[in-house]
Amino acid sequence: MDDLLGRIGIALPIVQAPMAGVSTPAMAAAVSNAGALGSIGVGASTADGARAMIREVRGAADGPFNVNVFCHRPAVADAGREARWIDRLASAFREYGAGPPRQLREIYRSFLEDDAMLAVLVEERPKVVSFHFGLPSRERIEALRAAGIVLLATATSVEEGVAAVSAGVDAVVAQGDEAGGHRGVFDPDRPDDRLGTLALTRLLVRTLEIPVIAAGGIMDGAGIAACLTLGAVAAQLGTAFIACPESSADEGYRAALFSPAARQTVMTSAISGRPARCLANRFTALGESIDPRSIPDYPIAYDAGKALHAAAKASNEFGYGAQWAGQGAPLARSQPAAELVAVLRSEMEQAPRRAGSK
Template sequence: MVERAMIGTLDLKHAVIQAPMAGTSTPALAAAVCEAGGLGSVALGALDVSAAAKAIAQTAALTGQPFAVNLFCHAPARRDPRREAAWLERLRPEFQRFGAEPPATLSEIYQSFRVNDPMLRLLIDLRPQVISFHFGLPEAAQLQALRGTGAVLLATATSLPEGRAIAAAGLDGIVAQGWQAGGHRGTFDPEAADARLDTLALVRQLAGIGLPLIAAGAIMTRDDARAAIAAGAVAVQCGTAFLQAPEAATSAAHRAAMASGETVITRAISGRLARGMANRFTAIDGADAPDYPVAYDAGKALNAAALATGETGWGAFWAGTGAAQAVARPAAQTVAALSP
C-alpha cells in the first residue's frame, strides 16, 4: 500500500481533492472545499499573471487551509496558417447561422507554463502549498525552482509511461486521470495513441511506480472513492461532482445539460481531446482542428456568436461520465459525501 505521507503533509480531514476546472472552478469553490477538510484547487492555466495573482489572493482571503494551483504544460502550438484558415472555413457556415463571420485570424490564447517565466516568478513569490501540472511537465529548471518553495508537486498521467516520466522528474505524486474524467485529457503528447484506461485500471498500473496516486475520473460517490482507495490511490480528485455546487461558475445551460448524462470525447472545440456533454459542437469532426489552444480561439468565438442569439448548443460543457449523478448542493456537503 502506498504511504499516505502526502495527504498527511497537507493535514487533510478528507482525502478529496477538487479538480482545477478552468472556467468553472472559482476561489469560492476552492476555499469551500478546503474549509470542509478537502483540498481545493485554483485553475491558473487559462489566466495571465495578473489574474492568477488575483485568484490566489482571493482564495487565500477565504481560507487559511492549504490549497492547490494548477498549470498547463502543453507544448506551444505549431502554427499552421493554412490549417487554421481551413478550419475557419469549415466553421464558417455555423457562424453564418448566427449572423456572424469567423475571425480573420486565430491566436494562441493560453500560454504554456513551460514558457511563462512571469508565472514562475509569481509562484516562487506566493508559495502555494500544492502545485499541479496538466498536459505534461514543466522544464527541469522550473521544477528545481518550485521545489525550493517547499510545495507539494503533482502532475497528471493517463498512462504508465507518463507516470514513469513524472516519477523520473522527482515529483511528489501522480493524478491518475481515467478515460471517464471530464475536461481535457492530460496526455503529454496529443498526437500519441491514448490508452483510454478507466480510472481503476490506470491506478493499478501506476501502483508499482511507488508515488502516491490520486484517482481522477468517475468518482461521484463514496463507494467510487472507496474503490479507488482499494485499487491503490491515497486520495480522489473530483471535478464533475462539484459542477452543480453553488460556489462553481458553471453556467445554467451547462448545469441543465448534465442531466442527460450523455458525454463524448472531442477535439473540435479546443484542438485537444476533452470530454464534455454532447451538443452541436461535439457533433463536428475535429480531426483537422488546429493545435490547442489555437482551435479554442475559434471555438470560443463560435460559442459567443451562438450565445448572442440565445443558442447554448455550442458551449464547452466539460463533464465526466458521471455527469447525471452530480448533486446540486454546497461544496462542503459534496466533500463529506465523497470522503472515503
C-alpha cells in the same frame, strides 16, 4: 509510501479538481475549509490573473489549496490550416448572425515557457501546484520544490507516471479515460491506450513509488472508497463539482448536466484542439465528421471554439459550449461545495457497509 495528505495538511482524501473556467477561488476556499483539497485552474490565466485568484482563495480560507497549470507543447501556428478551420466553422457562425473571427490566436501560454507564472507561484507559495498535459523542465520543478511546494502531475499511462517520478513530482493524478475535461496526455500525437480509471490506478499504484490520486468518473463516496481500496491515497473529482453554486458553469451547461444529454459524453478535439470529454452537444456532433489533423493546434483552435460559443449563446443556443463532463455526469448533484464535501465524507465512511447495495 509517504504521508501525502499529512504533508499537504488535509484531513480528507478528496481533491476538488482544478477546472479552468469552471472552478473558482470561492469553490477552492469552500472545499479547503471543509477539510479537502480545493484547487484553482490557472492554465488559461495570465500570471497577474493567477496571483489575483490565489489571493482570493487566501482571503476566504486558511487551509491548503492547489494551483494547476498547463504544461502543453506550445502551439505551432499554421495560417493555412487556421484559415481552413475558420471557413469550416463559418456556416455555424452565420446561423447566429455572426461572422467568424478573421484570424485565430494562441489565447494562453504554456507554463513550459511562462516565466512570469513561475515567479508568481514561487512568490505566493501555494501549498500544492499541479501540472496537466506534461511536465515542466527540471529547473522549474526545482524552483517550485525549493519554495516548499508539493507537486502533483496528471498521468494517463504508466509511461507518463514513470516520467513524472523521474522529474521529481510528489504524487501523480491517475486520470482515466472516463474523466471529464481535457485528457492530460503528454503527447496528443502518439497513440493513446485510453486506460480506464480502475486499470490505470492499479497499474500506477503497483508500478510507482510515489502516491497515486485516482481521477475519472468518481462522483460519490462509494467511488472514493473504491479508489482507496485500489491503493490510491485520494480521489480527484471534477464533474461532481460543476453544478455547485460556486462554479462558473453557465445556465446552459448546468441544464445539460441535469438533462438526458448527460448520459452521453464524447471525447472531441474540435472545441479546443486537444481531446476532451464533453457532454454530447452541437459542437461534439460537428466534431464527429472532422479529420482531427485539420484542427489547429491547442489552444489556437480554442479561440474559434470560444468565439462560436459566444455567438451562439448570444442567440440563446448553449450547444456550442465546452461542456466538459466525465462519464459519471448523470450522478451530478447541485449543492454548495462544502455541503458536497460533507456528503462525500459520510458516503465514504458508510461505503464498506453499503457494499453490494445500490
